[in-house]
Amino acid sequence: MVDLKILIGGPQGGGIESAGQIALKAFVLKGYHVLGSREYQSNIMGAHSYYLVRVMRRRPRALTLPVDVLVALDAESVLTHFEEVRPGGFIVYDSGTANVKASTIAPMAKPLKERLSEFFGRRGSEPTVSEALKVAEERGVTPIGLPMKQLLRRVAEATERPLASISRTVNIMGLAAGLYLAGVELEYVKDAIVAQFSAKPKIIKPNVVAASMAVEHVSELHEGLPRLEDGPLKGKQLMVATGNELVAMAKLVGGLSVQTYYPITPSSDEALYLEEHRYFELNDVAKERLGLEKMGIVVLQTEDELSAINMAIGAALAGARAATSTSGPGFSLMNEAISYAVTVEAPILITLWMRAGPSTGIPTREGQQDLLHALFSGHGDTPKIVVASGDHLEAYWDTIKALEWAERFQTPVIHLVDKYLASSMISIEKREIEPRGYPIMRALKTDGDLRYKVTEDGISPWVPLGSSTMVITGLEHTEDGFATEDPVARDAMMEKRRRKMETIKREIPEEERVRVYGARDADVVLVSWGSTKNPILSAMEALEGEGVGTRFVQIRTFFPFPEDTVSRELSEAKTVIGVEQNLLGQAAFLVRAFTGYRVRHMILKLNGRPIFDDEIVYGVKRILETGEETVVVRGGS
Amino acid sequence: MARSFLEYKTDAWVQWCPGCGDFGILNAIHRALAELDIDPRNLVVVGGIGCSGRTTFYVKGSNLHALHGRAIPLATGVKLANPRLKVVIAGGDGDLLGIGAGHFVAVGRRNVDITVIVFDNAVYGLTKGQAAPTLPSGVKTKALPGPNIQDAVNPLLLALASGYTFIARGYAYHTAQLKEMIKAAISHRGTALVDVLQPCPTYNNVMTNQWYEERVYYLEEEEWDPVVKTPEEYRRKVPLIAAKMLEWGDRIPLGVFLKDETKEPFEERLERQMPGYMDNPPSSRPISVDGYPLADPWKVFEEKVVKKVEASY
Numbered sequence: 005m006v007d008l009k010i011l012i013g014g015p016q017g018g019g020i021e022s023a024g025q026i027a028l029k030a031f032v033l034k035g036y037h038v039l040g041s042r043e044y045q046s047n048i049m050g051a052h053s054y055y056l057v058r059v060m061r062r063r064p065r066a067l068t069l070p071v072d073v074l075v076a077l078d079a080e081s082v083l084t085h086f087e088e089v090r091p092g093g094f095i096v097y098d099s100g101t102a103n104v105k106a107s108t109i110a111p112m113a114k115p116l117k118e119r120l121s122e123f124f125g126r127r128g129s130e131p132t133v134s135e136a137l138k139v140a141e142e143r144g145v146t147p148i149g150l151p152m153k154q155l156l157r158r159v160a161e162a163t164e165r166p167l168a169s170i171s172r173t174v175n176i177m178g179l180a181a182g183l184y185l186a187g188v189e190l191e192y193v194k195d196a197i198v199a200q201f202s203a204k205p206k207i208i209k210p211n212v213v214a215a216s217m218a219v220e221h222v223s224e225l226h227e228g229l230p231r232l233e234d235g236p237l238k239g240k241q242l243m244v245a246t247g248n249e250l251v252a253m254a255k256l257v258g259g260l261s262v263q264t265y266y267p268i269t270p271s272s273d274e275a276l277y278l279e280e281h282r283y284f285e286l287n288d289v290a291k292e293r294l295g296l297e298k299m300g301i302v303v304l305q306t307e308d309e310l311s312a313i314n315m316a317i318g319a320a321l322a323g324a325r326a327a328t329s330t331s332g333p334g335f336s337l338m339n340e341a342i343s344y345a346v347t348v349e350a351p352i353l354i355t356l357w358m359r360a361g362p363s364t365g366i367p368t369r370e371g372q373q374d375l376l377h378a379l380f381s382g383h384g385d386t387p388k389i390v391v392a393s394g395d396h397l398e399a400y401w402d403t404i405k406a407l408e409w410a411e412r413f414q415t416p417v418i419h420l421v422d423k424y425l426a427s428s429m430i431s432i433e434k435r436e437i438e439p440r441g442y443p444i445m446r447a448l449k450t451d452g453d454l455r456y457k458v459t460e461d462g463i464s465p466w467v468p469l470g471s472s473t474m475v476i477t478g479l480e481h482t483e484d485g486f487a488t489e490d491p492v493a494r495d496a497m498m499e500k501r502r503r504k505m506e507t508i509k510r511e512i513p514e515e516e517r518v519r520v521y522g523a524r525d526a527d528v529v530l531v532s533w534g535s536t537k538n539p540i541l542s543a544m545e546a547l548e549g550e551g552v553g554t555r556f557v558q559i560r561t562f563f564p565f566p567e568d569t570v571s572r573e574l575s576e577a578k579t580v581i582g583v584e585q586n587l588l589g590q591a592a593f594l595v596r597a598f599t600g601y602r603v604r605h606m607i608l609k610l611n612g613r614p615i616f617d618d619e620i621v622y623g624v625k626r627i628l629e630t631g632e633e634t635v636v637v638r639g640g641s
Numbered sequence: 642m643a644r645s646f647l648e649y650k651t652d653a654w655v656q657w658c659p660g661c662g663d664f665g666i667l668n669a670i671h672r673a674l675a676e677l678d679i680d681p682r683n684l685v686v687v688g689g690i691g692c693s694g695r696t697t698f699y700v701k702g703s704n705l706h707a708l709h710g711r712a713i714p715l716a717t718g719v720k721l722a723n724p725r726l727k728v729v730i731a732g733g734d735g736d737l738l739g740i741g742a743g744h745f746v747a748v749g750r751r752n753v754d755i756t757v758i759v760f761d762n763a764v765y766g767l768t769k770g771q772a773a774p775t776l777p778s779g780v781k782t783k784a785l786p787g788p789n790i791q792d793a794v795n796p797l798l799l800a801l802a803s804g805y806t807f808i809a810r811g812y813a814y815h816t817a818q819l820k821e822m823i824k825a826a827i828s829h830r831g832t833a834l835v836d837v838l839q840p841c842p843t844y845n846n847v848m849t850n851q852w853y854e855e856r857v858y859y860l861e862e863e864e865w866d867p868v869v870k871t872p873e874e875y876r877r878k879v880p881l882i883a884a885k886m887l888e889w890g891d892r893i894p895l896g897v898f899l900k901d902e903t904k905e906p907f908e909e910r911l912e913r914q915m916p917g918y919m920d921n922p923p924s925s926r927p928i929s930v931d932g933y934p935l936a937d938p939w940k941v942f943e944e945k946v947v948k949k950v951e952a953s954y
Binding site: 469 | 681697701703704705710714715720725924925928933936940941942949950952954
């Protein structure tokens with residue numbers, strides 16, 4: 005079984021993400037499925053960041069530590085991650101940094117410096133790179149020093165370029181050495197470099213030379229390492245994309261014609277990627293049938309999130325398929341307009357990329373703290389659809405579905421995704437994103453012209469602005485849209501809103517709203533939502549191997565809440581454990597609100613790093629052993 | 642044959658106080674639309690919150706009543722989706738220059754082809770007379786416990802700084818002149834501001850009809866040519882225009898201050914970016930063919946497909 009884990013650490017702006025992506029591409033070219041995740045700080049340059057890569061024959065479901073190879077491009081990376089390498093693994097580091105002390109690393113967080121001082125103080129030494137490597141060695145890890153300065157000089161000579169212009173290739177040196185130690189031949193690294201930098205051909209050569217020199221250096225020291233066999237997908241083409249990118253792709257595929265946004269981490273990359281492809285080439289069938297070559301999406305950066313959502317609503321009311329995307333703080337600004345969108349029955353999609361709060365919080369880190377915020381957004385009673393995706397591909401398909409639901413039910417749909425999905429990358433096969441069997445159609449009811457007609461199913465005829473004289477207002481209104489405060493007319497509209505929710509509940513099938521995995525007779529039922537899904541599925545396999553049978557209830561829509569399934573599954577279970585990345589156990593809170601069932605145990609992760617599968621294994625076992633109510637897991641640097 | 646202004650009236654009861662300046666503005670809008678012969682189905686009046694926002698219900702069109710301060714982005718969304726529509730915003734000075742001031746600036750930067758009519762009475766009427774952003778400091782209207790301690794914003798200068806390509810100021814009771822300004826604003830291709838000074842007989846007991854009548858005069862009475870045809874002409878005229886916009890006190894100028902024909906409206910920028918946008922705008926373009934998407938993701942997003950590429954380096 006191949007299960008390789010590599011961590012590449014270095015300063016922000018030092019090509020860590022490029023190195024991570026090149027690693028993913030090298031493994032894909034070798035025939036493997038990959039998962040890669042970027043951990044970074046709210047900083048442009050200098051702060052520590054790292055890229056975590058996991059490689060398997062099938063798509064990895066979760067990240068985990070320890071890794072097989074740590075590529076530490078600077079002293080801070082060694083001192084941050086030296087305990088995260090498994091016995092038998094390698095640490096590639098810059099031998100020029102051996103004597104660097106933690107206390108002299110300016111960007112390093114103070115609490116980490118203190119922890120390191122305490123740790124090394126207990127050993128009677130000081131936190132330096134060489135001391136950290138000693139600790140790793142004692143645990144069976146092999147440090148591999150790369151003389152980066154000398155290697156850089158040789159790259160400069162070989163490419164006949166000034167040293168300053170090629171100094172950025174240190175990331176590739178470290179990576180190539182690390183991949184060599186993981187059993188990947190240099191040729192795959194070269195191919196991956198070419199693929200990565202195809203738009204910047206000038207920098208290909210120095211990077212390839214740097215990779216070759218680093219590998220040459222390491223191979224002289226370490227001959228005869230086992231080579232990684234070719235993977236099952238060798239020769240097959242795979243896409244490697246982030247959740248941000250997949251959601252953008254789904255919007256284009258799903259027929260979106262207007263997207264607005266205001267820059268905010270971790271959502272802007274989605275809008276920017278869509279903007280990059282806003283004027284796209286039609287497929288042959290569409291070309292022939294429409295007589296057009298290309299089609300456009302208006303993607304607009306607005307002055308703030310108030311504008312972003314109001315503009316999307318205006319566009320939707322005029323007939324466009326419209327969306328906006330944001331994160332928690334931006335969504336706070338959008339609240340008022342959510343309420344408006346419910347009242348005027350605007351079909352819009354709001355993609356909400358959650359990050360760790362409260363307030364500005366740790367803005368580049370993982371969190372699942374906006375569920376209640378999304379559900380209860382908007383003043384007044386504001387029924388809407390809230391859907392949470394469990395993984396990258398769910399995020400892709402849910403985007404397409406959400407665009408349709410928004411139209412069919414003339415309501416805002418809030419799509420919850422999170423930072424982990426936003427910036428982590430997976431390998432994808434072509435069939436997985438081909439819209440076959442899921443029709444993409446306008447879903448607007450067209451059986452009349454009374455815009456707010458009171459109907460049996462709560463859905464009124466769709467009449468876009470510009471097609472007839474009309475009025476649309478956020479004030480309570482009569483069927484023709486004109487403002488009213490009449491009590492009977494008011495009740496009629498409120499009842500219509502209730503019936504619309506019932507229709508939504510009836511028409512979106514229960515299996516779309518909740519998914520259940522695992523053995524029916526399992527003693528333990530895990531209940532969760534969002535991007536913890538795959539780590540949970542991975543943990544379930546491990547627990548199974550240890551004789552603990554588990555079942556997993558993944559809640560996907562919170563409005564409408566899948567009461568029947570959740571209630572049935574939980575009431576029959578012996579032990580129910582919630583898994584969430586927020587303080588309150590927000591989904592567990594909603595389970596109780598909607599079903600009356602109290603989830604007694606929680607595994608929580610709050611430190612802003614994505615949850616690992618082995619943390620869930622640990623949490624489940626601990627709860628079974630001790631009966632503790634809450635286990636907080638704390639993995640990741 | 643132009644339509645009658647009566648065709649633009651609705652049967653909703655007009656709920657403004659007797660003597661309100663809003664009546665004059667509404668009348669001017671009705672008449673301007675009739676003379677421009679705009680099909681009410683192609684007209685979108687976007688109203689803000691406040692007395693003036695009720696205009697949404699009093700002009701026949703395909704209309705939208707926005708949240709407080711959000712008329713401009715809402716209207717911009719409509720226009721981006723369907724650039725063939727005529728979009729006119731009717732909002733108060735509190736709505737457009739207070740809570741919505743960020744949008745007031747941003748729309749000018751885009752030069753979206755919409756008309757912004759500010760019902761400028763210097764008070765928040767519907768909430769009973771608080772000071773609005775255009776109320777000069779030191780003025781004590783009857784609802785205020787003391788003189789206003791915040792300074793007034795100058796809507797015309799703000800519009801100039803933001804890039805509006807048509808800037809005019811009218812007076813609510815001069816319906817004939819105001820009608821002409823609104824006509825010119827709607828006909829102008831780009832973002833147009835008509836700042837309409839108006840008494841609020843209920844709450845602004847300082848800036849009354851008499852107060853205004855003693856001060857206002859029209860730019861046409863002097864030699865004034867607001868048209869700008871080249872960037873060079875813009876640079877030359879802007880200091881004069883700005884100076885004129887600053888004039889406030891014993892004499893208050895009315896009329897068209899600027900008509901800048903040098904800047905491309907936003908819709909044209911989009912058309913240039915994505916040829917075909919105007920013919921197949923977002924509001925009506927196809928999204929699929931027989932339920933299948935218009936594009937193949939593997940092809941459109943090909944750069945994400947990991948491939949061995951032959952390259953010489």
